[in-house]
Amino acid sequence: MNFLTINGKMINSRGDRIWVITTGLFCLIGLIGLTNFLIQGHDAYNVHRQVPWGLLISTYIFFGLSSTGLCLVASLSRVFGLEPFEVIGKRVIVMAIITLVAAFVVIGLELGQPLRMIYNIISPNLAAPLWWMGTLYGLYLTAIVVAFILMTKGLHRYVGYAILVGFVSGIVKHSTLGSVFGLLDARLWWQGPFIPISTIVAAAAGGCAIVILLLAHRYYREKMPRDVDQAVRTTGRIFTILLGILLFAEFWKVMTTIYGGIPGKHDAMMILLNGPMALHYWFFAVFLGLLLPFILLLATGGKRLEISVVAAISSLIGLFFMRYNMVVVGQLVPLRPDVDRAHPITGLVSYNPSATEFAIVIGGFGLCLALYFVASRVFNLDAEAARH
Incomplete structure (x- = not known):
């Protein structure tokens, strides 16, 4: 029996019901977190003066990277002329928007006064990386929304221009986001060119993972068309290469940090290698995020969809923890141990996300699931006419 209809499309399968119930549960948890935040304000979060950036910041970066990665995948057809990706462009772009x-939403709930973002327009600071990041986010969002509108209107000859703007602004905005960390000389864990570059590669890897999951979900009850199957296989091969690059970069990041022994930077790395966040690093970030999906994809060549799905899920979990590790570990080494409430034994500052922070993050994922579910029924995400 049908219990809901969206745009004339009925929700009557077991999978649809599970999706709706799961999404509703996630969104309900998010609303509980939002309510607690509105009542308590920033006191509902466990961030403090020594660790002002916590779980919500890392989640914001994760979602932002995912969006950029999806746009990069969409640009493979419109910008670089890889035809297999043309048939999935609309679905990929709508998920980039979502x-x-x-x-x-997540960063808005982290900011104490989100309405003050208006000063980004009326009082710009051209010397601040944060101003450039916010401005480029606006340009990027405009570009991908325009691209999606052009796709739905059938104006495919103009889509490439919008995707190109989205591609360029997406790359620049995330290198700028990385520079927000990389330019902080006081935090040696972040300082340097590694983060601005690695975030772009991580974004592309996350985008490939999400594309595999989107298409696997779309065709889990029917045979995948040949052109879509070709796109998935090609995405899997690109995904494998990107994971290999991330593994290589991570190895040398660890080696150079340990060998250099730079105070602050070395201390932060040891928190990950054999400190309080070792499980986050070795199991979630390295094993689930990089090593396991790389081995699975390398062994199958991206030809087995079920293995690619497992690799994609594993990688996304790991990438989420990689963003959390990047943000939090850089703040656990105290700048002034005598006044920064460092632990008397470990010498580190402590931070554990509150229940409200976890609830808002879960709500963010619920929002993604809900918006995608609605979009897949309001729009025909499969229709993709040939370019003119």
């Missing part, structure tokens, strides 16, 4: 909306 994940960016989720990023804005």
